[in-house]
Amino acid sequence: MRMPLNPNSTQPLYRQIHGYLRQSILSQSLPPNTRLPATRQLAKDLGVSRITVENAYADLVADGLASTQVGSGTFVLPPYTINNPKASHEPWPLWQHEFACVPLELCEQVSSSCHPRQISFAEGSADPSLFPIDEFRRTMASVMRQAPHASLDYGEPRGFLGLRTNIAHILSSQGIMIPPTNVLITVGSQQAITLVIQVLLKPGDVILVESPTYGKALELFSAFHLKVVSIPIDKDGMKTELLEGILQAYHPKLIYTIPNFQNPSGASLSGRRRRELVSLASRYNVPILEDDFVGDLRYDGCAQPALKSLDTSGGVIYVGTFSKMLMPGLRIGFVVAEGPIYGALVKRKYVQDLATPNLVQHALDAYVSIGRYQTHLRRSCRVYRKRRDAMAQAIGRYLPQVDVDIPQGGLFMWLRLPQELTATELLPLAWKEGIDFALGENYCADGSGSNYLRLNFAALSVEEIEEGIRRLGVTLAKLQKLS
Amino acid sequence: MRMPLNPNSTQPLYRQIHGYLRQSILSQSLPPNTRLPATRQLAKDLGVSRITVENAYADLVADGLASTQVGSGTFVLPPYTINNPKASHEPWPLWQHEFACVPLELCEQVSSSCHPRQISFAEGSADPSLFPIDEFRRTMASVMRQAPHASLDYGEPRGFLGLRTNIAHILSSQGIMIPPTNVLITVGSQQAITLVIQVLLKPGDVILVESPTYGKALELFSAFHLKVVSIPIDKDGMKTELLEGILQAYHPKLIYTIPNFQNPSGASLSGRRRRELVSLASRYNVPILEDDFVGDLRYDGCAQPALKSLDTSGGVIYVGTFSKMLMPGLRIGFVVAEGPIYGALVKRKYVQDLATPNLVQHALDAYVSIGRYQTHLRRSCRVYRKRRDAMAQAIGRYLPQVDVDIPQGGLFMWLRLPQELTATELLPLAWKEGIDFALGENYCADGSGSNYLRLNFAALSVEEIEEGIRRLGVTLAKLQKLS
Numbered sequence: 011m012r013m014p015l016n017p018n019s020t021q022p023l024y025r026q027i028h029g030y031l032r033q034s035i036l037s038q039s040l041p042p043n044t045r046l047p048a049t050r051q052l053a054k055d056l057g058v059s060r061i062t063v064e065n066a067y068a069d070l071v072a073d074g075l076a077s078t079q080v081g082s083g084t085f086v087l088p089p090y091t092i093n094n095p096k097a098s099h100e101p102w103p104l105w106q107h108e109f110a111c112v113p114l115e116l117c118e119q120v121s122s123s124c125h126p127r128q129i130s131f132a133e134g135s136a137d138p139s140l141f142p143i144d145e146f147r148r149t150m151a152s153v154m155r156q157a158p159h160a161s162l163d164y165g166e167p168r169g170f171l172g173l174r175t176n177i178a179h180i181l182s183s184q185g186i187m188i189p190p191t192n193v194l195i196t197v198g199s200q201q202a203i204t205l206v207i208q209v210l211l212k213p214g215d216v217i218l219v220e221s222p223t224y225g226k227a228l229e230l231f232s233a234f235h236l237k238v239v240s241i242p243i244d245k246d247g248m249k250t251e252l253l254e255g256i257l258q259a260y261h262p263k264l265i266y267t268i269p270n271f272q273n274p275s276g277a278s279l280s281g282r283r284r285r286e287l288v289s290l291a292s293r294y295n296v297p298i299l300e301d302d303f304v305g306d307l308r309y310d311g312c313a314q315p316a317l318k319s320l321d322t323s324g325g326v327i328y329v330g331t332f333s334k335m336l337m338p339g340l341r342i343g344f345v346v347a348e349g350p351i352y353g354a355l356v357k358r359k360y361v362q363d364l365a366t367p368n369l370v371q372h373a374l375d376a377y378v379s380i381g382r383y384q385t386h387l388r389r390s391c392r393v394y395r396k397r398r399d400a401m402a403q404a405i406g407r408y409l410p411q412v413d414v415d416i417p418q419g420g421l422f423m424w425l426r427l428p429q430e431l432t433a434t435e436l437l438p439l440a441w442k443e444g445i446d447f448a449l450g451e452n453y454c455a456d457g458s459g460s461n462y463l464r465l466n467f468a469a470l471s472v473e474e475i476e477e478g479i480r481r482l483g484v485t486l487a488k489l490q491k492l493s
Numbered sequence: 494m495r496m497p498l499n500p501n502s503t504q505p506l507y508r509q510i511h512g513y514l515r516q517s518i519l520s521q522s523l524p525p526n527t528r529l530p531a532t533r534q535l536a537k538d539l540g541v542s543r544i545t546v547e548n549a550y551a552d553l554v555a556d557g558l559a560s561t562q563v564g565s566g567t568f569v570l571p572p573y574t575i576n577n578p579k580a581s582h583e584p585w586p587l588w589q590h591e592f593a594c595v596p597l598e599l600c601e602q603v604s605s606s607c608h609p610r611q612i613s614f615a616e617g618s619a620d621p622s623l624f625p626i627d628e629f630r631r632t633m634a635s636v637m638r639q640a641p642h643a644s645l646d647y648g649e650p651r652g653f654l655g656l657r658t659n660i661a662h663i664l665s666s667q668g669i670m671i672p673p674t675n676v677l678i679t680v681g682s683q684q685a686i687t688l689v690i691q692v693l694l695k696p697g698d699v700i701l702v703e704s705p706t707y708g709k710a711l712e713l714f715s716a717f718h719l720k721v722v723s724i725p726i727d728k729d730g731m732k733t734e735l736l737e738g739i740l741q742a743y744h745p746k747l748i749y750t751i752p753n754f755q756n757p758s759g760a761s762l763s764g765r766r767r768r769e770l771v772s773l774a775s776r777y778n779v780p781i782l783e784d785d786f787v788g789d790l791r792y793d794g795c796a797q798p799a800l801k802s803l804d805t806s807g808g809v810i811y812v813g814t815f816s817k818m819l820m821p822g823l824r825i826g827f828v829v830a831e832g833p834i835y836g837a838l839v840k841r842k843y844v845q846d847l848a849t850p851n852l853v854q855h856a857l858d859a860y861v862s863i864g865r866y867q868t869h870l871r872r873s874c875r876v877y878r879k880r881r882d883a884m885a886q887a888i889g890r891y892l893p894q895v896d897v898d899i900p901q902g903g904l905f906m907w908l909r910l911p912q913e914l915t916a917t918e919l920l921p922l923a924w925k926e927g928i929d930f931a932l933g934e935n936y937c938a939d940g941s942g943s944n945y946l947r948l949n950f951a952a953l954s955v956e957e958i959e960e961g962i963r964r965l966g967v968t969l970a971k972l973q974k975l976s
Contacts, residue, residue: 032795073795074764074803087768102832103808104778105746109692109833138642147637154630159621162820185519197680201846209592230844263588281557285570295587312511312556320557325586337645339851349585350592361713363684367850368822 011047011055023058027066035075035086042088046076125444129478131465132446134273135338136307136421140390145382146337150373157372165368167360169195169344173375177330177344180383184305185319186328192348194356195366199303199331199343201359203227203266206299206327206345207234209354211263218262220248222424222453222462224273224301227266231455238455245415247272247279250286257294265291265298269317270305271420274453274464278418281314288320297351298326304334306387307468308419309395324349332374334421335390336383340370394421394468400475401467408483411490421468424450426461428490433463436489443481494530494538506541510549518558518569529559529567608927612961614948615929617756618821619790619904623873628865629820633856640855648851650843652678652827656858660813660827663866667788668802669811675831677839678849682786682814682826684842686710686749689782689810689828690717692837694746701745703731705907705936705945707756707784710749714938721938728898730755730762733769740777748774748781752800753788754903757936757947761901764797771803780834781809787817789870790951791902792878807832815857817904818873819866823853877904877951883958884950891966894973904951907933909944911973916946919972926964 013030015023034040046052049067053060067084070076078084153161168174174190181188196202211217213235219227221240231238239260242249248267256262267287269279279287291298300317318328324347331343347355359365377383401423402416413426427433433449440447450462467475496513498506517523529535532550536543550567553559561567636644651657657673664671679685694700696718702710704723714721722743725732731750739745750770752762762770774781783800801811807830814826830838842848860866884906885899896909910916916932923930933945950958 028795069795072764074768074798077765100806103775103780103806105693105780106807106832106834109837135647138645141645143637143641143645147634147641150637151630151634154626154633158626158630162621162624162626162822164618164816164821197846197850200844204845210588226844226847233841233844281555285557292586297586297588312515312552315557323583323586324589333647338647339645341846341848341850349589351589354592358716361683361709361716362687363680363824364709365822365824367680367824367853369853370850 011052013056015056015058024062024065024069027052027056027058027063028069031066031070032073032075035070040086042086044086045082046070046084046086048083125442127477128444128446129470129474129481130446131467131470131478132448133466133469134421134448135466136304136334136390136394136468137470138337140386140393141337142382142386146373146377149377150369153372153376154369161369161372163368165365165371167365168356169193169366170368170371170375172379173342173371174344176375176378180378181328181330181346184313185315186346187319188346188348192346192352194345194347194352194359195371196343196345196359197363197366198333198341199301199329199345200226200230202329202331202343202345203299203301204230205355205358206264206329207231207236209351209358210297211236215264216260216262218256218260218265218296219455220267220272220275221456222274222450222459223266223455224268224303225448225452227301228453228455231266240454240456243272243275243277245277247277247283248287250283250290253287253290254294257290257296262296265296266301267298267317268301268303269314270302271307271417271422273303273420274422274448274450274462275424276415276417276420276422277424278311278314284314284317284320288317288326292321292323292325300326300328302328302330304420305330306335307391307394307421309391309398311418318346324351327351335387336374340374342366342370342374391419397467397470397472397475398423400472401465401479404476404479408480409486411486421466423465423467425463425465427463427486429461430493431486431489432460434460435493436463436485439485439489440482443485445478445481445485447482494535496539498539498541507545507548507552510535510539510541510546511552514549514553515556515558518553523569525569525571527569528565529553529569531566608925610960611927611929612953612957612964613929614950614953614961614965615931616949616952617904617931618949619787619817619873619877619951620953621820623869623876624820625865625869629856629860632860633852636855636859637852644852644855646851648848648854650848651839652676652849653851653854653858655862656825656854657827659858659861663861664811664813664829667796668798669829670802671829671831675829675835677828677830677835677842678854679826679828679842680846680849681816681824682784682812682828683709683713685812685814685826685828686782686784687713688838688841689747689812690714690719692834692841693780694719698747699743699745701739701743701748701779702938703750703755703758704939705757705933705942706749706938707751707786708931708935710784711936711938714749723937723939726755726758726760728760730760730766731770733766733773736770736773737777740773740779745779748779749784750781750800751784751786752797753785754790754900754905756786756903757905757931757933757945758907759898759900759903759905760907761794761797767797767800767803771800771809775804775806775808783809783811785811785813787903788813789818790874790877790904792874792881794901801829807834810834818870819857823857825849825853825857874902880950880953880955880958881906883955884948884962887959887962891963892969894969904949906948906950908946908948910946910969912944913976914969914972915943917943918976919946919968922968922972923965926968928961928964928968930965 015026049060049063053063071078076084077087174193177193178190216237216239217231218239220243241256318326328346411428414423448464450459453459498509532543532546536546554561559567560570657676660676661673699720699722700714701722703726724739801809811829894911897906931947933942936942
């Protein structure tokens with residue numbers, strides 16, 4: 011066997027031999043099970059000492075590329091999968107079989123229409139185009155210049171103190187008086203909800219939710235094998251007059267509620283019901299998880315006190331987010347908790363992902379602290395109020411047969427179709443008209459909701475809303491004719 | 494009762510009355526249980542119609558601020574906690590009691606020394622000051638200009654395709670040939686490990702780990718109530734000759750291993766043992782979780798094949814990160830899995846936090862794709878090799894009584910003290926000298942490790958290493974004299 015060796019190289023000869031053989035094995039020019047030349051022979055061929063060749067072979071063996079069998083020599087081992095990506099017919103290991111039924115369909119159903127102008131009412135967020143991206147870019151650049159390493163280190167497990175302080179300030183304007191040491195910053199409010207579930211509930215435990223409620227919370231609860239019990243809502247939110255009976259019958263370990271501009275119904279819990287809810291939960295020793303995902307987006311009516319602000323004992327855990335109001339991709343949410351559970355939440359977050367990305371926290375902190383958040387909020391409310399009004403009017407004009415309560419804030423309207431019709435029947439027809447919306451059944455754990463649909467009014471222009479609702483009216487009329 | 498009303502305001506009179514009363518109640522200038530004036534009386538006082546006052550009162554009731562008792566009038570309800578932050582003596586709700594013992598001490602013990610020049614060998618990461626922050630800032634700015642909304646939207650649940658493609662390219666240079674559709678981007682590798690645990694194991698299941706191993710993985714396993722079984726390592730990594738017996742005795746559901754420059758020992762698994770591990774795990778139907786946290790940071794010796802590249806059947810799950818090599822605060826890690834489990838991991842990630850922050854993914858993708866990652870890697874390896882050599886020499890000079898295997902890469906050296914001494918005794922003395930290090934016992938689930946310490950050589954300058962080890966030598970001599 012011959013190979014190019016360079017005696018003047020800084021690389022020792024044995025490394026050169028090893029490198030050449032390694033390359034030959036990896037490229038399979040030395041196929042598996044080939045017997046390598048005897049060390050004495052190769053040393054002679056190459057004009058090097060025998061120990062040099064032995065060292066090279068020893069390294070090949072250490073690499074897992076060759077194997078020495080005493081008395082019979084050194085052999086090339088079967089190749090890595092480098093050149094053998096898994097053949098598709100090879101069976102998966104047994105332990106993988108239980109996952110075979112997990113579908114990889116993650117997005118909600120999307121329109122397959124080829125309509126030239128599609129209008130989607132199915133979004134879950136506000137309108138990101140309102141976000142002053144240039145200003146945020148400048149903020150980001152300035153943060154990276156002024157505190158480069160602070161913003162790119164791990165940072166505190168519970169989140170950047172500056173941002174926690176800002177959040178505490180924002181919350182105090184909502185009557186929630188807590189210090190930054192009770193705030194934990196999370197990867198969006200979804201992670202905040204996850205942590206609360208992980209800390210408070212075990213598989214099989216009962217969680218009480220509104221019906222309808224946030225669909226991705228229902229998916230989360232199902233992933234944790236919780237038993238979901240529903241309490242109905244009306245235009246004033248959760249029907250708390252039913253609460254005591256349900257608490258007695260089902261013994262839930264947690265009450266999950268969205269008191270402001272609820273997702274998907276848009277309903278807001280009345281002041282009286284807020285007090286009832288907090289008081290009953292306290293009496294029955296059940297913690298409340300208050301998800302205030304768009305509490306800031308109020309267009310009229312009076313702000314109701316947060317449940318957290320009505321609670322004097324540490325019985326309410328409050329979750330908020332900047333994703334809906336600012337940019338979803340920031341993925342900055344937070345949870346506010348008092349009492350021993352706060353430490354348990356921080357600890358859980360820490361062992362699971364150490365910390366929320368630090369750079370975005372610093373940028374958001376700088377952005378929020380100079381009052382730009384409040385300005386953005388006021389501007390957003392002006393825009394979204396007009397869009398809500400436009401949708402309400404368009405529904406009156408084009409969809410007189412549906413039932414809807416106009417929300418005082420938030421992002422969504424919740425439409426009930428005439429009794430005999432379902433949203434599932436309506437959707438494919440709507441797609442043909444280039445219209446998409448969210449199916450009501452995705453928001454109900456109890457199998458109800460089939461004749462409801464959720465429309466987002468905040469993410470579209472007034473003109474798109476008008477045109478979209480007009481087309482939806484045409485579609486519904488068609489469906490009614492078919493039925 | 495008098496209040497300032499403006500009949501020319503666009504705000505209706507009843508809203509003005511409501512607003513004034515609301516403010517008075519919140520500020521407690523109308524204390525709890527005050528009876529509000531009769532509607533007829535107040536209407537007369539203010540010169541408005543009675544229905545106007547009734548509307549204002551009704552809104553106060555809806556706010557939860559007042560309560561109307563038929564026949565006896567309307568009363569102010571007890572105040573919110575707005576002005577009453579929780580008194581510290583008030584008891585927490587019963588359900589909080591189980592958390593009372595969760596300590597909020599999250600950081601590893603830190604030096605309390607007042608030494609004028611502190612040197613910490615306790616860090617877990619590489620040196621962030623090597624990171625070309627200015628370049629990254631420019632990349633970030635350019636990404637936000639070119640794709641502002643793409644980078645600030647939710648993005649794909651499994652992570653930005655561009656970055657996943659880049660990761661697939663980087664991995665192919667390590668012999669791991671997988672398409673981007675088998676990569677899931679996570680919030681650091683810690684989240685990747687968490688997801689694998691959540692999907693594969695239940696409380697009480699056995700997980701097999703090396704002893705010693707990554708301390709924060711042990712904390713995670715303990716938070717999930719797993720039973721940890723340890724397998725010892727030597728300088729060639731996990732002693733696979735013991736593996737079969739352990740698999741038969743304990744039936745672990747997962748093998749967690751760090752084959753390259755292990756944390757904390759610095760050991761690398763030999764090629765032969767890699768093959769043995771993959772083959773035994775496959776035979777016993779046990780998945781392997783390969784944590785390759787600094788596999789790229791090799792200073793000498795030959796690269797060993799990744800376990801993932803030796804596995805042809807989807808039995809190895811591979812976890813990597815950019816946190817150690819680039820900037821910890823980026824919090825970008827990833828998991829590579831084939832077979833049905835990939836979908837289960839994506840789904841789990843999605844229900845728990847929807848997606849990893851998108852902006853940082855786009856910036857990292859732009860940074861990596863134009864070859865800057867490779868350049869940064871080469872430069873880092875040059876620097877860290879010198880630091881490793883400096884530490885090895887300093888240990889030879891100042892700590893001849895300790896036992897250490899010099900690692901071929903990574904961040905850490907793992908020092909064994911003379912038999913009769915413990916790192917716990919050494920640490921307070923070291924603090925006095927301004928030196929900090931990580932205690933060996935934090936890396937061992939089986940209670941061993943007390944006479945080991947972990948030193949990070951990558952995060953300090955050559956000069957700091959020399960000085961730090963010198964002081965550690967002085968400290969150790971003192972401890973030996975005391976013993």
